[in-house]
Amino acid sequence: MAEQHKKSLSRQVMEAIEKMIREREMGPGDVLPTETQIAEELSVSKSSVREAIKMLEALGVVEIRRGLCTVISENPEQGYLNVMLAHLYLTSGGGEELQTFRQTVEAAYTELAIDQATEEDKEQIAQALETFRENLHNGTLTSEDDLAFHSQILKATHNSFMISLGSALNELFRESIGVSIQTNAQLALADHEKICDAILQRDKSAAREAISGSAERWARTISIYQKKESK
Helix, strand or coil, rough: CCCCCCCHHHHHHHHHHHHHHHCCCCCCCCCCCHHHHHHHHHHCCHHHHHHHHHHHHHHEEEEEEECCCEEECCCCHHHHHHHHHHHHHHCCHHHHHHHHHHHHHHHHHHHHHHHHHHHHHHHHHHHHHHHHHHHHHHHCCCCCHHHHHHHHHHCCCCHHHHHHHHHHHHHHCCCHHHHHHHEEEEEEEEHHHHHHHHCCCCHHHHHHHHHHHHHHHHHHHHHHHHHHHHH
């Protein structure tokens, strides 16, 4: 597959698998070829195929049946909507637009969580923050810890569409989030603490301010990283 600076290989493979599904007119319950078969057909590594399938699973297009196979979701309509929105993100705009896009989506679901969160929800968000903090101090922090924190905020919205959309977009941001937190882990923790405090205090203004700063630093870090990768 041809290299493209704007897309990681796993994203290119994801799009190729999606095209394969459409061209073969595969429907709910149909089984995808194995990772080995897809890798051979696309001339890519199995690890790239595995990452692409994880993305499609997060988008709701496929279901991974552990130890068995990967099948098309029984309810793929939401998944395909998420794919469409994800493609808009992947193919459009520059760094400033990307920063605004992420900031807008994150602010929207965080403010909804502030309105809808129960006491149990707030406890789960605080616990996800504590896990983030512990793993940072232990030197084991990964993008998974960041996504887990935002996942708890999404769950607190109690809105299935927002949860689906937000989860899909956060999954697509996984790679860049990993780069950002490894580069500025302490700043990432500080941002998460501000967001968590804003939710606990039900302070939307503080949440927007924290998210704005976080998105700005994330975009700046990714811009520097992409420039290095393109050399």
